[in-house]
Amino acid sequence: MIDGMHPKSGPRPTDSHAERRIYEALAREGALPEGVVGWHSLAFTVNNREHEIDFLLAHPERGFIAIEAKGGQIKLEDGFWLQNGQRMKAPPTKQAIDAAHALARYLREAHHLEPPRFTYAVWFPDMSKPPLPSGDAKGR
Numbered sequence: 694m695i696d697g698m699h700p701k702s703g704p705r706p707t708d709s710h711a712e713r714r715i716y717e718a719l720a721r722e723g724a725l726p727e728g729v730v731g732w733h734s735l736a737f738t739v740n741n742r743e744h745e746i747d748f749l750l751a752h753p754e755r756g757f758i759a760i761e762a763k764g765g766q767i768k769l770e771d772g773f774w775l776q777n778g779q780r781m782k783a784p785p786t787k788q789a790i791d792a793a794h795a796l797a798r799y800l801r802e803a804h805h806l807e808p809p810r811f812t813y814a815v816w817f818p819d820m821s822k823p824p825l826p827s828g829d830a831k832g833r
């Protein structure tokens with residue numbers, strides 16, 4: 694059976710403790726619904742540009758979700774995303790959106806497939822509560 698998390702042997706090599714924690718959570722027996730396939734660190738190329746999705750969950754009838762993982766303490770402050778007090782290079786929501794759309798383009802262009810329905814999410818495993826915006830909440 695193909696469902697479950699991949700690679701089956703464990704998460705791909707990563708310095709991200711957040712990605713390792715998420716992999717362990719998703720790989721746990723019964724964590725994913727029947728028929729859902731998950732991949733950690735799925736890489737692909739579209740138009741000579743490398744893309745990587747931290748986690749991809751897919752179901753043949755329901756579509757897929759691209760998940761961006763960020764560890765540490767996350768804040769959305771005056772429209773800027775901060776990780777452990779430092780401004781992030783790119784908003785995690787934009788990273789997830791871009792990754793989901795890139796995968797849809799990859800399916801169309803490289804495999805001539807009409808992509809299924811899809812969405813995106815961000816996962817902050819070190820946060821006990823979601824980061825609530827302060828000030829300007831546009832999330833640049």
